[in-house]
Structure formats: structure tokens, C-alpha cells
Amino acid sequence: MLAKSSTELVRQKNSALVLSALRRHGPLAHTELSDFTKLSSATVSVITADLERAQIIEKAEQQAASGRGRPRVLFSQRRNCGYLIVVVISSDAVQYSLVDYAGRLIDRFSEERSQEASGVGPFVADLRDALRRIAARSQLAHDKVLMISISSKGLVDTSEPVLRWSPIFGRDEIDFAAVLRDEWPAKIILGNETLLVASALGRQEENNKGSDFRAMAALSLGHSIGLGIVRRGEEGGHQVSAPNFGHMMHVPGGGLCRCGARGCIEAYAGFYAMLRTAFDVPLDTIPAKFVPIAELDKIAVSARHGGRRNMLAFRQAGLALGNGLSRVLSLHERMPIVITGPGVRYYDLLIEGITEGLAESHVVRMEGMPELRVIVDEPTLVFEGHLNHAFSIIDNDIVRRTASVVELRGQAG
Amino acid sequence: MLAKSSTELVRQKNSALVLSALRRHGPLAHTELSDFTKLSSATVSVITADLERAQIIEKAEQQAASGRGRPRVLFSQRRNCGYLIVVVISSDAVQYSLVDYAGRLIDRFSEERSQEASGVGPFVADLRDALRRIAARSQLAHDKVLMISISSKGLVDTSEPVLRWSPIFGRDEIDFAAVLRDEWPAKIILGNETLLVASALGRQEENNKGSDFRAMAALSLGHSIGLGIVRRGEEGGHQVSAPNFGHMMHVPGGGLCRCGARGCIEAYAGFYAMLRTAFDVPLDTIPAKFVPIAELDKIAVSARHGGRRNMLAFRQAGLALGNGLSRVLSLHERMPIVITGPGVRYYDLLIEGITEGLAESHVVRMEGMPELRVIVDEPTLVFEGHLNHAFSIIDNDIVRRTASVVELRGQAG
DNA sequence: AGTAAATTTCTCGACTGTCGAGAAAAAAGT
DNA sequence: ACTTTTTTCTCGACAGTCGAGAAATTTACT
Structure with a gap:
């Protein structure tokens, strides 16, 4: 409750609403905009006229009329x-x-x-x-x-x-x-990779479940471990954050991590960590900078054929992840967890440990196992997340400037 | 970006702003309201007139004029x-x-x-x-x-x-x-006790630091362990949450907790848990329902005189808290931590373990030790938090209804 | 060809809101 | 009694949304 409100702010928010409808659904006609935004037709007219004058959106070329009545004209973002x-x-x-x-x-x-x-x-x-x-x-x-x-x-x-x-x-x-x-x-923004994954997932989930969507976590497995959390915010928007999950403490004084600390989750569940366990290297060995994935694949094959030590490597990794996730759920609420990243190829070997690591905790005993999903294609999610995140900021910035732009144009013309 | 905005909403928000200024600063005159809310004098006039008509606020009795000029008239909430x-x-x-x-x-x-x-x-x-x-x-x-x-x-x-x-x-x-x-x-609301402590602290901190305030955690030590987190929200308001910290997993398969799970933080740092460690009772003993604080005081006295086993009890409790806090900080950001509750009387014995438990983690190594504060009087904080939390909801509800109330009164009069 | 029906877009007047400026009110000083 | 000072109230301008109906534009039918 710190900022006052004003009619100008109302216009800003509603303009942003129009732009975000365009982002979500692609080119839309006047009527559809009015439907999606719940704004009256008259208001949509004024807002689209403003945005058009400010060179932000444009009317698409007339297209074949599909039915009776005046044909729709679609608005879309001006590409350039x-x-x-x-x-x-x-x-x-x-x-x-x-x-x-x-x-x-x-x-x-x-x-x-x-x-x-x-x-x-x-x-x-x-x-x-x-x-x-x-x-x-x-x-x-x-x-x-x-x-x-x-x-x-x-x-x-x-x-x-x-x-x-x-x-x-x-x-x-x-x-x-x-x-x-x-x-x-240009404005420069930097986001943790898994934060962007979470952002993309949040949008997908919103599209599917609508207002049932509450929260969701993305867990990325690879050389390092990432976690992103997306939640529905106070005002309908999505709040997205990237906790420092990979370096959350798993075991006090445990295995040496790349970050220099001891006992991080990554020091058990990162690729180098699994390799370390598999080869029975002492836990305080300074970890390899980079691990060829082929090495891990070999270990996985062996584990799938019952290799004890190698099974243990994946099991311990799973436990670290499961315990960590249980702690995340303790600190937030129960939410679906999407697992992605190159490490999902070992999902069959990890899942037992993850489940066990989750099961022990109070939250899971109280509220039940969270839903676990696997999505293999992480790069696409990352890119989608970038677009999501970046354009929602860009659109908001643009809308904030539109008022003054229109004013200036008015003076010039 | 889901809800559209409208002029009515603007009035709602600004009315809420006026009411919240009144909450924060006590009775205020027209001029002061205008200063605090940044609303123009004219707008303050309209809003206060509306609220007065709706019987929500009233003008205080004329008071001795303090200087030259037209005397101020103070607005305050109508008590009844x-x-x-x-x-x-x-x-x-x-x-x-x-x-x-x-x-x-x-x-x-x-x-x-x-x-x-x-x-x-x-x-x-x-x-x-x-x-x-x-x-x-x-x-x-x-x-x-x-x-x-x-x-x-x-x-x-x-x-x-x-x-x-x-x-x-x-x-x-x-x-x-x-x-x-x-x-x-009446509307019934239920809040975790430590959530309300955090809410009260958030308001205090906001009053002191103004917009420098970002986030804060409240840790309550006692028979059970509570944690509340308060953060500045997107729109200037405070977002307050009470993670299930006491039953976050400390050690997988560890000591039996009152909740039935194993290895919860409470099973190491709750009063019964410290007693259990002090008396060297097996960790899977079903914990006592209630522990007289005099018992713990005895152990504390002994620990302060160098009693090994008793020192260990406090140290282990501290470690559990420290590790847990480090995990909280990993999942949020670095923030000051206020420790309160009956357990603060053992702060001298706990602090070493807490510090050590915090120090090991990646976050603390990266960002440094978080500020730790002790506040002894917890009940006052809880009550303040109640008022804070309840009235902010009440005021918002009232403001939402005012429009229609005024309308009805207009018809009646 | 001409007209009716359907559908979409545009426009007008009413209403609500905020704001700046200055008028009105009310006390203290001269 | 008049001026000064401070606060509160009021008026007209401006920005925004909305509902209703006019205008536009196409298809369908006679």
C-alpha cells in the first residue's frame, strides 16, 4: 500500500492487458480483444488507436472474410x-x-x-x-x-x-x-536459466489449467542443478524466482562442491558428483571441471545391469534431490515438479532415490507426494522462457512510455 | 496481468491508502493525509467525505489550536x-x-x-x-x-x-x-503465530528503514519452532508467509518428532528435543507432550557451568537451527533474522551452534553472515501482528463495500 | 439488382475519478 | 478592524471507462 493510483495508471494497466492478450493468443480482432480483456468495446477502440498511432501495433492485411457480417481486422504487434x-x-x-x-x-x-x-x-x-x-x-x-x-x-x-x-x-x-x-x-536483463524454464512452464500451465494454476517448480539436472519456482502473484501475474537450490546444504560437512563449500546438493547430484561416487573417489577430492556425458552413460548402463556401486551413485543423487525438494516444499507449498535438463536420461535410475528422499518428510506425509513430470527438451523451454520474460517487461515499459509518445506526436502533427 | 483496471478501482486503492495512513500514523489532518498519500488535497477531500458519510472515519473534537491559521481537524477511525x-x-x-x-x-x-x-x-x-x-x-x-x-x-x-x-x-x-x-x-481468519510476528516486525522495520526494507525472517523458539517471513511485495505491500520450518527435514531418518516424522528440525531444537538429548534418551523415544520450562532451565544452568552433555543439547539444537536457516536463505535471499520466543533465554547457549550451522553453507560464504537480532517479548509482537494483519484486511474489505454503501445512503437520504 | 440480416467497428454522451488553483474559513498577531 | 497565516473546501479542466446505438461491410435471399 505505498503507491497511489490514478486514471493514467488505469490506462497503462489496460494497455498492458491488451498487449499481453496479443502475446498470448497471437493476432486478435477488436471483438476478441474485448472478450479476452473484459474491457468494453469502446475502451478497446481507444487503446488500440493509441497503440497504433504510437507505432506499436498495426492492422493486418485484410483477409478472406470467413462468414457473414463486417469482416474482422486483426491487430498484431508491429514487427519492426x-x-x-x-x-x-x-x-x-x-x-x-x-x-x-x-x-x-x-x-x-x-x-x-x-x-x-x-x-x-x-x-x-x-x-x-x-x-x-x-x-x-x-x-x-x-x-x-x-x-x-x-x-x-x-x-x-x-x-x-x-x-x-x-x-x-x-x-x-x-x-x-x-x-x-x-x-x-537496450535494457539488459539476466536470468538464471532454470528461472526461465519455470517461467515457460508457468505460462503453459496457465494455458492448460487457467485459474487453477497456483505454483510449480522446475528442476534442471545436469553438470549443475537448477531450480526455478513460479507462483501466481497477488495481481494475477506470475512471480518467478530461482532459489540457489544446487548449493543448498544437503549434508553438513559433506562432499566437496565446485563452489568450494561442502555438502551442497550439487556435490551429490551434479554429473561430476555422480561420477565421483561411482568411482569411489574420496568426497573431498576437488571435482572435475567438466565431465563428458559419455562417461556417465557408461555408468548408467552398468547401473541398469545391476552394478552396485553405480546404482549407488544414482541413488545418492536421487536422495539428495529428494531431500532438497522436500525442504523446498516445506518452505513453500505442495506443487507439481517438472524435471528437465540433460540429466533426465537417468530418470529411471534417479527416481527411486528422489521418491525416497521426498517420502521421509513431514510435508509429504501430510499432503502426499507431489506430482512429478519429466520434460526432455530443455533448450526449447529456456528460449520460450526468455521470450515470455523479456516481452512482458518490454511491453510494460512500452506502455509506460506510450502516453508521452502520443503527446509528442500530437504536438508534432 | 489478468484483471482489468477501472476508475472505481482507483478510488478503492486510494481510499485504502488513506485508511492505511490513518492506521500507521494515528489521527491525521487533511493536510497530513495529503502529504502521506501524495494525493492532491482535492482528492483527499472527496475521499474523506465519502468515508465520513459511510460512518467509517470521523472528525475528532476540536482541539486547542497550536499556532496561527485555521486549526487542523483530525480524522480518525470511528471507534464503533x-x-x-x-x-x-x-x-x-x-x-x-x-x-x-x-x-x-x-x-x-x-x-x-x-x-x-x-x-x-x-x-x-x-x-x-x-x-x-x-x-x-x-x-x-x-x-x-x-x-x-x-x-x-x-x-x-x-x-x-x-x-x-x-x-x-x-x-x-x-x-x-x-x-x-x-x-x-464476522470474517474468520487464522494465521500461524510466527507469521504474525513477522508481520509486526515487517511493519516496524518499514517504519525504521523506509524503502530500504526488503525482507526479514522471524524465528520463534519454544516447545515448537516457528518461522515467519515478510517481504516487500510487488506493489509496495508486505507479503508474509509461514513456512513449515519446524518440520523441515534436518537429518534424514533422524530423531523422532512429535509430528510422527523423523529428523525434523523441531526434533532437535524444540524444548522436548533438547531435553531428550540432555538426558541421552534414545532418539526414537516418543517425545513428551509438554516439558516444564524449569526442567530446561536446570539443564541450561548446568550447561553454563560446563556440563558436557547439556552443552551438547544446546549445541545440537543450534546446529539444527543454523542449518535450517542456511537452507531458508538459500531458497530466498539474505535477510535479517529476528529470534524470539521463550527459547531466547538460552540464546547464549544456542548461538554458537546457530552460527556454525549457518557458516558452512554456500549462501553465507558468498553473502556473509545474516544479521541476527533477539527480541524477548514475543506476545506483544504476536498481538501487534494480529492488529496489523487483521485491520489491513478489514480496511480493504470496507473500502470495497463503501461505494455501494454510499449509493444506498444516497437513495435513503 | 435490391434489400434484409448478420456481424464488426466506431462514436457519442454519461459517469467517475484526479488534479491545480484559488476561494473560503478560522485562528493569531498588529 | 485589519492583516497574516494556515488549513480546508470548491470549481472547472482533464483523463479514463462504459453502454448504447450508429455506421460499415459482408453474405443471403427474393
Whole structure:
């Protein structure tokens, strides 16, 4: 209860509502907009006229009339209203995508990262170079890029686009805003990768279940462990967060983790950790920087054929995940859990431990086992999450500026 | 982004803003209202006139003018606009308080609960009886009671006033709405006790730090362990939640807890648990229902004089709390932690374990030790939290109804 | 071809809300 | 009695939403 309300704010919110309907359902006619937003037809008229004048949306070309009556004219985002660059940083590569304001992919390329850590300096140089390149390839002026949305695994600051800790660069922080400010007027945002997965899942679930949707967690298994949580917010929106799950304490004083602490969940359930258990290496051995997935596949094959030690590796990983999840559920509420990431290929070996680790806890005894789902294709979710997250911010920013834009245009004309 | 906005909503929000300013700062004049809410003087005039007409606020009696100029007239809540009954359920007693709409305590009494658990049936009968009594003593018609705000330790449903699990009644649920509906038209709300502590602390902190305030946790130590978290919400308001911290898993398959599960934090840090460790009773012994605090005091004295086994009891409790807190911080952000409840009398013995349990984790290594504060007087915080929480809901409800009330009055007059 | 029916979009007037500026009110000083 | 000072109230302008009905535009039917 801190901010006062005003009629201008009402317009802002309702304009945002119109834009978000367009995002969710694609091109819509006046009538449909009115239906989806529950705004009166008259209001929709005014808002669409404003947005059209501000060059944010446009009427689509007339299309074959489908029935009796005046034909509908569809509104959609003006594609060249602005652009979004999506940067997905993973352990072995960085993927760059250029997307127009309507959400269409225009260009994409990936750059491999050299395995031997080259440090922050060269990485940033590569990043700047690649960004310049993706704009140049589509002959785009830098000021037409509204936002650069970056994701990485690791620990991300909640308010600034600063990477606090990552499996790749460790404690060497990267302040992306500082690094890109000189060349890009765009807004820079940085999100934890699994946060974006959760965001994408939240939208999917909302589409399916409607207002029944309450909350959901995404667990990403791989070299490191990520968790994203999405919940319905006070005002109908989605609140999404990425707790530092991988480095939540599993066992006090337990196995040494890549982060330098001991007993993190990742130190039991990350790929390197499972390998460590499988080979019976002492738990305080400094973990390998990178583990070829083929190595783990071998262990999995053996485990599936009854190899004791190898089964144990997956079981212990599952237990760490299950216990951790039970703690998450204790601190929030019971919610469906979606498991994704490269590690899902071992789901058959992990599930027993996960279930057992969950079962012991008070929450699960009280409220029952949470629903567990598996989704294999993580990269698609990450990209969807980027679009989701980025455009909802972009649209809100745009709407906040529209009033003044219209004013200026009015004076000019 | 689901709900549309409208001019009526604007008025609602701004009316709520006025009422909340009155709550925070006590009686205020027109000018002060305008200052605090940032609303224009004209708008304040309209809103206060509406609220006055609806019998929600009133002008205070003229008071001695303090200086030159037209004297201020203070607005304040109409005391008899409605009443709130606060019910604080603790392990040994139930306290009933009657509060008027201005937040003034009118009547209060406590009823001891018999130690041998008498079950839900008799408890509910006593509750109904006491509620009838507190209204009768002030000759209050039941329909003048706007809300009955109940608190208990234990697990509370997030949407309905249903006690899911409590240290007192175990899994025997109580649906307070169902139980009181026939006699009381009032809204019934139920909150976890430590949630209300957090709510009170949040308000205090907001008053001190203003917009610097981000989040805060309240940890209540006693027979059971409670945790409340308060965070600044999207729209400036406070979001408060009570995770099931006491029964979060501390050690898989660990000591038997009152709740029936194993290894809960409470099974190490609750009073009965510390006693169990001190007397070296096996960890799977069914815990005592109730532990006289004098017993623990003896152990504390011995521990302070170097009694090994007794020191261990407090140390283990501290470790459980510290580890648990580190997990909470992993899942949220770093925030100050206020420790309260009867258990703070052993703070000197617990702090070492707490610190150690916190220190091991990734979060604390990364972001540093969270600020720890001790507040001894928990009951005051609980009551403050009740008022806070209840009146913010009441005010919002009232404001939602005011429009129609004014309309009806307009027709009648 | 002409007209009716159907459907969508646009427009007008009524209503509600906020705001700035200045009028009105009410006390203290001169 | 008049001025100064401070607070409260009031008026007209402006922004926003809404319902109802007019206008537009196509298909169907005679």
C-alpha cells in the first residue's frame, strides 16, 4: 500500500492487458480483444488507436472474410517496432538469437566456448563481438534493439544484471549492464536459466489449467542443478524466482562442491558428483571441471545391469534431490515438479532415490507426494522462457512510455 | 496481468491508502493525509467525505489550536464502526482480546487449557463460549464484530481458516469458519503465530528503514519452532508467509518428532528435543507432550557451568537451527533474522551452534553472515501482528463495500 | 439488382475519478 | 478592524471507462 493510483495508471494497466492478450493468443480482432480483456468495446477502440498511432501495433492485411457480417481486422504487434536479442550461455557454447517484436526468430547462431576456461575478459570480448555481429547481419541499428536478455546457470543478482557466481566463471562476477552499456542503449536483463524454464512452464500451465494454476517448480539436472519456482502473484501475474537450490546444504560437512563449500546438493547430484561416487573417489577430492556425458552413460548402463556401486551413485543423487525438494516444499507449498535438463536420461535410475528422499518428510506425509513430470527438451523451454520474460517487461515499459509518445506526436502533427 | 483496471478501482486503492495512513500514523489532518498519500488535497477531500458519510472515519473534537491559521481537524477511525476479536491460542492458554476499529484494546481475558489434552470437541465448545462471553461483557451485538483473528502454532491452510496440524491437536483439523459460522457473521481468519510476528516486525522495520526494507525472517523458539517471513511485495505491500520450518527435514531418518516424522528440525531444537538429548534418551523415544520450562532451565544452568552433555543439547539444537536457516536463505535471499520466543533465554547457549550451522553453507560464504537480532517479548509482537494483519484486511474489505454503501445512503437520504 | 440480416467497428454522451488553483474559513498577531 | 497565516473546501479542466446505438461491410435471399 505505498503507491497511489490514478486514471493514467488505469490506462497503462489496460494497455498492458491488451498487449499481453496479443502475446498470448497471437493476432486478435477488436471483438476478441474485448472478450479476452473484459474491457468494453469502446475502451478497446481507444487503446488500440493509441497503440497504433504510437507505432506499436498495426492492422493486418485484410483477409478472406470467413462468414457473414463486417469482416474482422486483426491487430498484431508491429514487427519492426523493436528487437530482442536472446543470449543463452551454457557450459560449452553461447547461443545468440535475434527476435522481432512479434516474437519471430530472425537470426540465430551459436559460438562454442573453448573448454579450457579462458576467463571473464575474453568471454566478454567474444560476447560484445557476437552481439555486434548479430545486429550487423540483419542490418539493424543498435538503438532498434529494445532488450538483451541473457541467461546462465548460477547465481544471479535479483535486481541488477550481475552474475554473482557461475559454474563457468566461479566467483568472477560479470556485470552485463556495465559491460554493454557503451554500445547498447537496450535494457539488459539476466536470468538464471532454470528461472526461465519455470517461467515457460508457468505460462503453459496457465494455458492448460487457467485459474487453477497456483505454483510449480522446475528442476534442471545436469553438470549443475537448477531450480526455478513460479507462483501466481497477488495481481494475477506470475512471480518467478530461482532459489540457489544446487548449493543448498544437503549434508553438513559433506562432499566437496565446485563452489568450494561442502555438502551442497550439487556435490551429490551434479554429473561430476555422480561420477565421483561411482568411482569411489574420496568426497573431498576437488571435482572435475567438466565431465563428458559419455562417461556417465557408461555408468548408467552398468547401473541398469545391476552394478552396485553405480546404482549407488544414482541413488545418492536421487536422495539428495529428494531431500532438497522436500525442504523446498516445506518452505513453500505442495506443487507439481517438472524435471528437465540433460540429466533426465537417468530418470529411471534417479527416481527411486528422489521418491525416497521426498517420502521421509513431514510435508509429504501430510499432503502426499507431489506430482512429478519429466520434460526432455530443455533448450526449447529456456528460449520460450526468455521470450515470455523479456516481452512482458518490454511491453510494460512500452506502455509506460506510450502516453508521452502520443503527446509528442500530437504536438508534432 | 489478468484483471482489468477501472476508475472505481482507483478510488478503492486510494481510499485504502488513506485508511492505511490513518492506521500507521494515528489521527491525521487533511493536510497530513495529503502529504502521506501524495494525493492532491482535492482528492483527499472527496475521499474523506465519502468515508465520513459511510460512518467509517470521523472528525475528532476540536482541539486547542497550536499556532496561527485555521486549526487542523483530525480524522480518525470511528471507534464503533466495528470490532475485532483476537484469539491467541498457545499451548497452555487461550487469550481473548476485544479491539475497536481504531485499534484500542477494550477487553481481554485468558483461559487456561487443561494440560491433559481434552481434544478438539471440548476446545471448540470452550472457544465458542468464550467468544460469546467477550462480546456479552461489552454488550456487543455479534454483527458488530467484523473479524475474528485467530493464531496458533502449527500448520495453517493458506486460503481457508483451517488448522491442518498443530502441536496441540496433532492431525485433528479444526475448520474455524465452519465452527463459528452459525453464531458469527464476522470474517474468520487464522494465521500461524510466527507469521504474525513477522508481520509486526515487517511493519516496524518499514517504519525504521523506509524503502530500504526488503525482507526479514522471524524465528520463534519454544516447545515448537516457528518461522515467519515478510517481504516487500510487488506493489509496495508486505507479503508474509509461514513456512513449515519446524518440520523441515534436518537429518534424514533422524530423531523422532512429535509430528510422527523423523529428523525434523523441531526434533532437535524444540524444548522436548533438547531435553531428550540432555538426558541421552534414545532418539526414537516418543517425545513428551509438554516439558516444564524449569526442567530446561536446570539443564541450561548446568550447561553454563560446563556440563558436557547439556552443552551438547544446546549445541545440537543450534546446529539444527543454523542449518535450517542456511537452507531458508538459500531458497530466498539474505535477510535479517529476528529470534524470539521463550527459547531466547538460552540464546547464549544456542548461538554458537546457530552460527556454525549457518557458516558452512554456500549462501553465507558468498553473502556473509545474516544479521541476527533477539527480541524477548514475543506476545506483544504476536498481538501487534494480529492488529496489523487483521485491520489491513478489514480496511480493504470496507473500502470495497463503501461505494455501494454510499449509493444506498444516497437513495435513503 | 435490391434489400434484409448478420456481424464488426466506431462514436457519442454519461459517469467517475484526479488534479491545480484559488476561494473560503478560522485562528493569531498588529 | 485589519492583516497574516494556515488549513480546508470548491470549481472547472482533464483523463479514463462504459453502454448504447450508429455506421460499415459482408453474405443471403427474393
